[in-house]
Amino acid sequence: MARITLEDLEQLGEEPAAADGDGGDSEDDQEGEARLFAHWEAVASTHRVSLPRDMAGPIAQMVRHRQAREPVPYVSLSQHGKCEEAAYEERRYPAGKWACVTMGEPMYEQSISMSFMKLMRYICKENSVGCHLGMTVPVLNEIHLTKEGTELEREVLTAYYLPGAFQQNPPVPMDPEIHITERAPLRVITRVFYGMTTEETILREISVFWELLGPTDTVLRETYIVASYENPSVPQRRNEIWFICQAE
Structure with a gap:
């Protein structure tokens, strides 16, 4: 799969x-x-x-129920770079409730596939209110690098932000593998990239981003987030790599 x-x-x-x-x-x-x-x-x-x-x-x-997708709220703290290739942005995301699934399949693509099908069932009807909850973007995939930094760990956490209407009282998932989690505020440095999201492309984008940032001890080195925004039928669809800032 x-x-x-x-x-x-x-x-x-x-x-x-x-x-x-x-x-x-x-x-x-x-x-x-x-x-x-x-x-x-x-x-x-x-x-x-x-x-x-x-x-x-x-x-x-x-x-x-196709409709405008609700963006995950955030505050832009700073923007860097005059051209798209070198551009990146620092953002702060507030605390919020997310529906999360963790999978550890042999391939990254398998893990996020299986996780999102579970989340889609939850979003569409398999929840305690029995209705379509609405879509939010981006969907996040939290990944971890091995100590050598050359491969991804098998476990991937896929997270869907609960729409604003459900933040205070999230519908309960019918699937016991879906967990509603209150995620703490998050400060990240983000960079856009386009196209496929595979283990190979993710590792390449992380390496390119490190070259742009240069030496720094302000972000984590083993945990990253891949944020997905657009339909893969778009040849150059939008994704982002998020570097997670150290807690202040």
């Missing part, structure tokens, strides 16, 4: 076969949902993913 994420599934809203009804059980709705699922089986197969049949419902939910 390889990567399939929030951004993959949001492409569904662009498909002409998407079911745009109110979720009824008409024959047209069922046929549209079947075509939609068949399309995404084909998309998943290109990622070497076997899409479970029980993802048909969440996929249809994502289409019916």
